[in-house]
Amino acid sequence: MGRPTIDDVARAAGVTKATVSHAYSGKRPISATTKARIFAAAERLDWVPSSRARALAARRANAVGVVLSRDPAILASDAFFPAFISGVESVLAGHEIALVLQMVTGRTAEERAYRAMASGRADGVIVLDLHRVDWRVPYLRDLRLPAVLLGAYDAENPFSTVRTDDATPVRELVAHLRALGHTRIAHVSGPLDYVHSHARAAAYVESVGGDELLREGDFTAGSGRALTAELLGLPDRPTAVLYANDTMAIAGYSYARSRGLEVPADLAVAGFDDDHLSAHLSPALTSVSSDPFRRGKVAAERLLADLAGEPAESVTVDCTVLRLRASTAGPAPEAHPTPLEEELS
Amino acid sequence: MGRPTIDDVARAAGVTKATVSHAYSGKRPISATTKARIFAAAERLDWVPSSRARALAARRANAVGVVLSRDPAILASDAFFPAFISGVESVLAGHEIALVLQMVTGRTAEERAYRAMASGRADGVIVLDLHRVDWRVPYLRDLRLPAVLLGAYDAENPFSTVRTDDATPVRELVAHLRALGHTRIAHVSGPLDYVHSHARAAAYVESVGGDELLREGDFTAGSGRALTAELLGLPDRPTAVLYANDTMAIAGYSYARSRGLEVPADLAVAGFDDDHLSAHLSPALTSVSSDPFRRGKVAAERLLADLAGEPAESVTVDCTVLRLRASTAGPAPEAHPTPLEEELS
DNA sequence: GTTCACGGTAAAACCGGTTTGATGAACCGG
DNA sequence: CCGGTTCATCAAACCGGTTTTACCGTGAAC
Incomplete structure (x- = not known):
C-alpha cells in the first residue's frame, strides 16, 4: 500500500x-x-x-533554518538575499541537509518561528540583519538553539559569528572621492540600529570627521529619494553622496537628475552591495560588492561545524571589493553651484 | 533537563x-x-x-518544498525568485507551515531532493521552471507527492497548475512597437524548452509572422550581449528587440550603446519581468511586470487546497502589466542606418 | 428501575526509524 | 580444553507525539 x-x-x-x-x-x-x-x-x-521517523529517533532534523523578518516588499528588491541563500545551499547540498525558511513580520511571529525551529524543524539557525542590541541573541541562547550570527555582535554571547569588514570600503570610497577633490561628502545610511548600517555610518563619520551630512535611511528607494532631496536642498549642498545600498543610490541619482544635475559631473554617487544591474546603468554605479554568496557559504560551514560539536568561533570574511565606476569618475565640481533652480524642475 | x-x-x-x-x-x-x-x-x-514527533505521528510535515535546479549564479541575479518566495511565505506563515528549500544541480541531485521531500520533509512541492516535456511530472506522480506546477503543462497530469498569460503582453509589445513604426522587431528568448520561454517566443513569432529575428538565449547577461551582437550584425538589422528578461535586455542595450547606437532613437529595447531597478535606468526600460509575489501566493494557496483534499485545479493568474517606458519611446528610426561603424568602438 | 446515549478520561497501540543490552558463534592465547 | 574477546545479529526499549479502544459516571428515555 x-x-x-x-x-x-x-x-x-x-x-x-x-x-x-x-x-x-x-x-x-x-x-x-x-x-x-x-x-x-x-x-x-x-x-x-522516512525522514520524519529518522528525525524523531535521531533527535536531529537534518535541516538548518533562516527566519527573515523583513518586509516581503523589501526582500523582493534586495540583491543580498538570493545570493546569500545560494551560498548557504551550496554547502548544505553536499550534506543532505535542507534549508527551512520562514518569513515573518512582527516580534511575536518571529519568536514563534524561532520556537518552531527549536521544536525540531531545524538543528540550528543563521541569524541575519543583526541589530546592535538584538533580543534574538539572548532568546536563542535560552532556547538552546545553535546559531550563527551574521555580523559582529559585541555583547557577550555564546554563538559563532561571521563578520565582514564594512569599514574599510567606506574609508576607501571617501579617500577616493577626496582624491577627486570632493570636500562635501554625504552619506545616506541604512537604519542605524543594524550592526552593518552602523558600522558603515561610523566609518563614514570617522573618515569625513563629522555627521553633518549623515542621513538615516531605510534601504528603500523612497527614503533614498527623500533624503537626497533633503541633502540637495542644503545651502551648501554635498557634491558626493554615499548610499548604504544600490537601491537608494539609484533612487537618489534619478532624483538628482530630475532636478537637472549631471552624474557624476554635478554630483558623484556611490552605492553598496553591487546589485547585478548596477554595472549596466549609465553612468555605471560605483558600488561595493560584498560577495553575499561567499558569506552564505562561510556561515553555513560555520553552523555545520557548530553542530558537529566544534566550539563556537568568530570568523571574518574578507570579501568586499570596491567597484569604481563612472558615477564617481572625474574631478569634483569646481565650487558648489548656486542652489538648484527649483523652478526649472 | x-x-x-x-x-x-x-x-x-x-x-x-x-x-x-x-x-x-x-x-x-x-x-x-x-x-x-x-x-x-x-x-x-x-x-x-516537538514538531518531529508530531510530524511522525500525524504523517504530515507541515512544510512545503521547493526544489530549485538553477545555477546559483543565475538565481542570484534573478528578480523573480525572491518575490515569488515572498508570496509563497505570505500564505504559509498564517498556517504555521514552513518552506523547505533545496538547491541542486543535475538531474540525479534533483531526483534525490524530490525523494527527500517525498520521504517526509514536505507534504507537497511547488514546481518552477517547467519544461515543455518535463520528467518531473511523471516522477512526482510516481512518488505520489502532491505538487503544484507553475506554468501551463499540456500533457496529461494529475496536478494543479498556476498559469499566467505570457502571450498577451508580448502581442501588446509588438503592437506597440509596430504603432511606433518598427517593422524589424527581434526577440531574444529564454531557453525554448521552458514553457514560459516558449509561450513568449511563440506569441512573438505569431505576432511578427516569422522567426527570422528570433534568437534563443539563456537569461544570462552574456547571452543577451552575444545575441544582440549577432542581431546588430545582420545586413538588415532590427530596430527593436524584445528580450525575455531584463538582465538580457540591459546587457543588450549596453552593448548597442557601446557600438554607438542610441536607445531608443536607434534601437528600441524591451525586457520582461520588470526588475526593480529597470524603472530607474536611463532610458528607463520598458518591461512586463508579472507580479511574482502574487503568483507565489496563488501557488501556495492552491497547494494548501490540494493538501486539504480538494481536487486538483488549474488556475490562471492575470497579473501581467505592460510598463511602457523610455526605452521604447519615440518613432522608429527612419531607415536602418548603415551597418555599424565597428571601427569606432 | 433498567437501558441507552454520551461526555470525559485513561490505557494502549502506533508512526518508522535509532540505539542499547543480550546472545550465540567463532576465534585466540595459555 | 577453557575463559575471555570479538563479531554479527536479534529483541526490545525509546524518541514524543496522535489516534483508537475501552471504560466509567450521569442524565434522559421508556
Whole structure:
C-alpha cells in the first residue's frame, strides 16, 4: 500500500530492522553478505527511509533554518538575499541537509518561528540583519538553539559569528572621492540600529570627521529619494553622496537628475552591495560588492561545524571589493553651484 | 533537563498525554476545567510540542518544498525568485507551515531532493521552471507527492497548475512597437524548452509572422550581449528587440550603446519581468511586470487546497502589466542606418 | 428501575526509524 | 580444553507525539 518501511526491507532481507539500520549507519559491523542482501532488498522495494521517523529517533532534523523578518516588499528588491541563500545551499547540498525558511513580520511571529525551529524543524539557525542590541541573541541562547550570527555582535554571547569588514570600503570610497577633490561628502545610511548600517555610518563619520551630512535611511528607494532631496536642498549642498545600498543610490541619482544635475559631473554617487544591474546603468554605479554568496557559504560551514560539536568561533570574511565606476569618475565640481533652480524642475 | 515533553505536561496537570493532545487538537471534547489545568501546566513548563514527533505521528510535515535546479549564479541575479518566495511565505506563515528549500544541480541531485521531500520533509512541492516535456511530472506522480506546477503543462497530469498569460503582453509589445513604426522587431528568448520561454517566443513569432529575428538565449547577461551582437550584425538589422528578461535586455542595450547606437532613437529595447531597478535606468526600460509575489501566493494557496483534499485545479493568474517606458519611446528610426561603424568602438 | 446515549478520561497501540543490552558463534592465547 | 574477546545479529526499549479502544459516571428515555 503505502511506502515501504524499514520493517518491509528487514523482512525481505530476512533480518531485523536493527540490522538494516546498522547496515546503513555503520554503527555496528554487519557482514558483507548480509549487507548485500539488505541493500538488494531495499533497492528492490525502492525504500527511502522516512525522514520524519529518522528525525524523531535521531533527535536531529537534518535541516538548518533562516527566519527573515523583513518586509516581503523589501526582500523582493534586495540583491543580498538570493545570493546569500545560494551560498548557504551550496554547502548544505553536499550534506543532505535542507534549508527551512520562514518569513515573518512582527516580534511575536518571529519568536514563534524561532520556537518552531527549536521544536525540531531545524538543528540550528543563521541569524541575519543583526541589530546592535538584538533580543534574538539572548532568546536563542535560552532556547538552546545553535546559531550563527551574521555580523559582529559585541555583547557577550555564546554563538559563532561571521563578520565582514564594512569599514574599510567606506574609508576607501571617501579617500577616493577626496582624491577627486570632493570636500562635501554625504552619506545616506541604512537604519542605524543594524550592526552593518552602523558600522558603515561610523566609518563614514570617522573618515569625513563629522555627521553633518549623515542621513538615516531605510534601504528603500523612497527614503533614498527623500533624503537626497533633503541633502540637495542644503545651502551648501554635498557634491558626493554615499548610499548604504544600490537601491537608494539609484533612487537618489534619478532624483538628482530630475532636478537637472549631471552624474557624476554635478554630483558623484556611490552605492553598496553591487546589485547585478548596477554595472549596466549609465553612468555605471560605483558600488561595493560584498560577495553575499561567499558569506552564505562561510556561515553555513560555520553552523555545520557548530553542530558537529566544534566550539563556537568568530570568523571574518574578507570579501568586499570596491567597484569604481563612472558615477564617481572625474574631478569634483569646481565650487558648489548656486542652489538648484527649483523652478526649472 | 531537556525540553519538557507532553508527558511532563500531562503529569503536571494530573491527566494522561492523550488528554493533553485532545485538549489542543479538539478532536475529543475535554471539559473546560481540565483544559484550563492543562494549558496552565503547559504554560508553566514552557512546553512546545516537538514538531518531529508530531510530524511522525500525524504523517504530515507541515512544510512545503521547493526544489530549485538553477545555477546559483543565475538565481542570484534573478528578480523573480525572491518575490515569488515572498508570496509563497505570505500564505504559509498564517498556517504555521514552513518552506523547505533545496538547491541542486543535475538531474540525479534533483531526483534525490524530490525523494527527500517525498520521504517526509514536505507534504507537497511547488514546481518552477517547467519544461515543455518535463520528467518531473511523471516522477512526482510516481512518488505520489502532491505538487503544484507553475506554468501551463499540456500533457496529461494529475496536478494543479498556476498559469499566467505570457502571450498577451508580448502581442501588446509588438503592437506597440509596430504603432511606433518598427517593422524589424527581434526577440531574444529564454531557453525554448521552458514553457514560459516558449509561450513568449511563440506569441512573438505569431505576432511578427516569422522567426527570422528570433534568437534563443539563456537569461544570462552574456547571452543577451552575444545575441544582440549577432542581431546588430545582420545586413538588415532590427530596430527593436524584445528580450525575455531584463538582465538580457540591459546587457543588450549596453552593448548597442557601446557600438554607438542610441536607445531608443536607434534601437528600441524591451525586457520582461520588470526588475526593480529597470524603472530607474536611463532610458528607463520598458518591461512586463508579472507580479511574482502574487503568483507565489496563488501557488501556495492552491497547494494548501490540494493538501486539504480538494481536487486538483488549474488556475490562471492575470497579473501581467505592460510598463511602457523610455526605452521604447519615440518613432522608429527612419531607415536602418548603415551597418555599424565597428571601427569606432 | 433498567437501558441507552454520551461526555470525559485513561490505557494502549502506533508512526518508522535509532540505539542499547543480550546472545550465540567463532576465534585466540595459555 | 577453557575463559575471555570479538563479531554479527536479534529483541526490545525509546524518541514524543496522535489516534483508537475501552471504560466509567450521569442524565434522559421508556
